Amino acid sequence: MVLLLGSQFMIAVDFSVLNVALPAIGRGLGFSQGGLQWISTAMMLPSAGFTLLFGRLADLAGRRRMLLAGMALLAVGSLAGGLAQGPGMMLAARAAQGLASALATPAALSLLTTALPEGPLRDRALALNGMLLSAGFTVGAIFGGVLTDLLSWRWAFLVNVPVAAAVLLAAPSVVAESRGARTRLDLPGAATVTGGLLALVYGVTSAGQRGWGDPSALAWLAGAAVLLAAFWRIELRAAAPLAPVRVLTRPSVMWGNLGGLATFSMESSLVFLLTLYMQQTLGYNPLQTGLAFCGLGVAAFGGGLAAPRLIVRFQARRVLVAGLLLQAVATAAMFWLGDGLNGGLAGGGALVLLLAATSAGALGHISAIVGYMVTATSGLPDEEQGLATGLASMTQQVGITLGTPVLSAVLAATTLHTALLTDAGVLLAAGAAVGLALRRA
Template identity: 75%
Template sequence: MPISERTPTADRMTPRQRMLLVLLLGSQFMLAIDFSILNIALPEIGRGLGFSLGNLQWISTAMMLPSAGLTLLFGRLADLAGRRRMLLAGMALLAAGSLIGGLAGSPAVLLAARVLQGLAAAMATPAALSLLTSALPEGPLRDRALGLNGTLLSAGFTVGAVFGGVLTSTLSWRWAFLVNVPVAAAILLLAPRIVPESRGRRTALDVPGASAVTAGLLALVFGVTLAGQQGWGSPAALGALGAAVVLLAAFWRIESRAAAPLAPVQVLRRPSVKWGNLGGLVTFAMESSVVFLLTLYLQKVGGFGPMATGLAFCGLGGTAFTGGLIAPRLIGRFGNRAVLGGGLLVQAAATGLLFLLGGHGDAAAVTLLVALTSAGALGHVSAIVGYLVTATSGLPAGEQGLATGLASMTQQVGTTLGIPVLSAVAAARTAATGSVLAGVHTALLLDAGVVLVGGLLVLLGLRARRTGRRQPAAAGPVIE
């Protein structure tokens, strides 16, 4: 019997499903790496291309803006135009942007390359995730796949930091771009042979809703980024944040009245969608901030170089892998609510205890840092898997693009918003006390408090309606 026709059992994938899983998770892992691979290389890029110190952050922001602002739109477009088609378009754009970035000779060209990478992430991330969820029925197989996906999302940020430090120290920051090109080319070659086309039921695109949510998210990310750079009293930042509030409120109103809404209000109001995505937003925003704050601590307080800083996070990556393996089993035993809320509480506790880091960056401090970041990573990945399972459960296959688009948007927005907010807190406290350590401590405590509140809200919000295993919806995707 051909491998494409073998029937999966309740707990075992067919060979074709395994190949599909490897390819889709590989694309997700590569995109996750791209969000952090340049962070440690920013000073080298600045010296090489002539970026001023104040403008270095735009190298990260140029990718984050389109990836956060356009993910929901492209997730819905994948439902309509075809998820495999959107994945391939994203991979082609990633290869082009990475090649341009690796050969860039000026700041403008490099920023344009990062924008292309952000667009690629917005296209490919929800498409790959919805292809994964639509290929596997709700249950242990999907939970296991989402566990691996959560592991790779978390580990990707860590691997990106380590890989970026190694490449920058041994070769050149340009290889942080160029390494994407052969991987994207391999996915473009293999995906048409392995991944079946999949789309939801054809409906008209909600152009007013798409315009409002895209502009609102772009304004939100831009406003928070400006506030982190210029202060929260900046007129430009306040104007962008005000516009974001107006546009996102308009989006909600449009969706409540549209005949074919981009994101139906009844879906957004589902407890699983609402509280699952809140948990995802909190865990991504605050864990990415922890990595940023500890990078600041290691380099400014401990005097570590780029490679040593990256290697200090290896424990985090190893524990993240373990967390991704055990989280699906925990969900099977205790349910989504317990794993999502409990993961956030573990993350909060580990982050709060980082307040114990001293001002010398010695061996004892590094040992404490590795131990606590490893424990925090276990909670973080458990929360990621819990939120992905929760936010995509109980929906028909035709709405998986929307559900995964929302989940991917949560990831992108969270990763984007956390660092500017907590970096501003750390900078303000550092300026007031003259101590980088005091700034890091204050920001870490705020980080832990936000995660603690988020975990409690998720546990309370999902208490009345536990998002455990449901029967799969009858409506299936169109497979071509």
């Protein structure tokens, strides 16, 4: 448990550890202002695109083997990032970290779900996993600020190397190998779903940078639609499908993952919006910005401890819906933050509201994470847990990747207040849809 959850936490930290350090990296390596976003996107793109494929491969080739391969690649990518001397090497290092995440995340999660029987024990493990995912994203922001201010952004990469090495040394003796039934890999399905997800993430990211009318971005999005439609048709006819349609259309899998997509996309974009707000409007430095997210991390820890008890008492679907609604209300409350143009709270009042709202939102966010993880992986046999956890992990990665460019486009076209209300509206709509659909099911 310690090793598997620790590896998940480390990968979650990597997704946000560079956010507050991007200006320093840009100055040190010669990135243009517009190119800074690709430092994050270079990791998110392969992570989102390959997670489903690697999750299924973990069922076939061995989950521990895939975890070890991911940790080895993470160590190599982190070392390359820490030693990077130019933009090309930095982006290659981040891409390696993204592939490592796609290898290790579904493998570690399916090792957890197959090691424990469905019920309270598994719910507790998934709650700890969700808590560490959320806390890792927050700790990454804090840690990145501390390292950038006190040492160098390079240490945000280099600290991964000994941790990954420790996992590689310890895992063979404390984690048993696990795999599902051996079948042939559905190569056409794997090619179309991976290509479709890569095109989707690249298209949305490009649209966030260049505008939603950009012909290149629209072409990528159209290609994604074609490839994902082809994937669906292939899975309907394949003798050994990569992702059986009966699993994809199972209400708990489909609606659970929709709830997960909403909570991850809106929370990651909210952290991005608030990072800009604190540095550009409140005038905070990277260290102060990171520390301002401490309340979010503490609340996520408390929510992770409480979520399994709530699931036992109220059922996972209700916890998922309640988490989405609480996250929506907390985000909407930040409408009263001053943006320097339209009044609102400023100074100490703005900070108090920000801390209170992000803490309440973190409670909702972690409850939604645990609720969707339990909902989306329940009722499936062990041989399909790699697929189920691959889908859940893919939802997490795609959500983290897509939310920021969409809300960035809203922010660029309107105001901070409109972007916050859009965030809250998406969560409210998702909570209502998931609640109604799962109640009928």
